[in-house]
Amino acid sequence: MDIVLRAAAMYIFLLVVFRIAGRRTFSQMTSFDFVLLLVIGEATQQALLGDDFSVTNALIIIVSLIAIDIVFSLAKNRFPKLDRMVEGVPMIVVENGRVLKQRLERARISEDDVLEAARELWGLETLAQVKYAVLEANGHITVIPKEEWR
């Protein structure tokens, strides 16, 4: 009983915390982010397992987390509102070469990040070649170049 509740509580808690942290936090991982993620994992493990190191406990926790995840994915399919709440929505940050500064600022990404994505994906040199740059729900930036640069 308590294990299932513990797993559910940790799942919801992590979901909320990572949602608050914003989508860019872990999508472009620096080595420090990676270490932070490991430390969070350790702390979570303590909370989940307690002092019970039995195989059964581990199995129940894994089953609980996966089941919650499945339920959430089904619910997100069924209720688009929940999907938006949990996952967020994609956002246009560059439109026809024009940078939407305020949006970039609020999303805590820089023009350089957009340029990096543009270079990586299409080999573009300037933002003027970009038709749309979109900050996706998963934190990645996708770029659609103007016709002539495709």
Place this chain on the structure above:
Amino acid sequence: MAFQRKTWRAERIGWVVLVVLLLLSAAGLFGHGLLSAATAQDGDGRLTVEYHRFARNGAMTRLTIGVSPPVAGDVVIRLDEALPRNFTIETVQPAPAESRMQTGGLEWLFRAGSDAASPLLVHVTLRSEQTGWLTARIGLAGSAAPVKLNIFIYP
């Protein structure tokens, strides 16, 4: 596509299994829950033991031994060797005044106060060290039909 359909069907069945497992563990099949909570009484009805039917290896489990009134003077509770053999007895509250060896187990002696109206409760925390089924017996000294505990310890 036929294979994909089969995969989907397997997935759906898997989901159902997951949910059933989840419900069962929430109900206490794997310890700590309604299905796991058990109460046993000895033949004379003087000793009652509340315990968990299901324990997990390496994890704590608790049991509460209640001696119904009138309780006065010395109370001797006798455990057969199944408990000490399969569990580390971590705490006994209140601590017994004396703990001694006994053929096939051990004995705890408690000095009860003069308050004869309320039952004596002994809380024991155990950490399991084995897996599998076990039957343990706890009784008052001289009792012909001690309490029988059936415990299953998950790996």
